[in-house]
Ligand SMILES: [Zn+2]
């Protein structure tokens with residue numbers, strides 16, 4: 001992505017590759033842009049939360065910005081989405097390219113939600129087997 005700009009603070013996005021998957025992190029607020037499916041792939045990759053190095057306190061501040069938040073690729077308005085689990089995370093998704101924006105600290109929480117779901121499903125499966 002050439003000189004893409006952060007949808008929240010207008011800082012420049014730098015491209016970072018983790019285990020062959022490219023993401024774009026804002027050099028100013030540390031929010032992260034994931035292309036379609038990159039977040040879903042990376043949440044299963046061990047250690048990927050290290051990409052989310054930003055200060056969650058600053059992330060929460062930017063999380064409250066909801067107006068004029070545009071896709072750094074397609075420049076259309078992003079839709080606000082909610083992931084509810086242990087953490088309730090409001091993130092932004094582009095309906096056109098499927099990319100996702102996480103403010104600082106949100107990707108780590110997104111990953112924790114996924115991990116706990118995984119454990120819960122395993123526990124449910126075990127319970128199901130026992131109850132038969
Ligand atoms: Zn930013």
Ligand SMILES: [Zn+2]
Nearest residue numbers: 071074094097
């Ligand atoms: Zn887009």
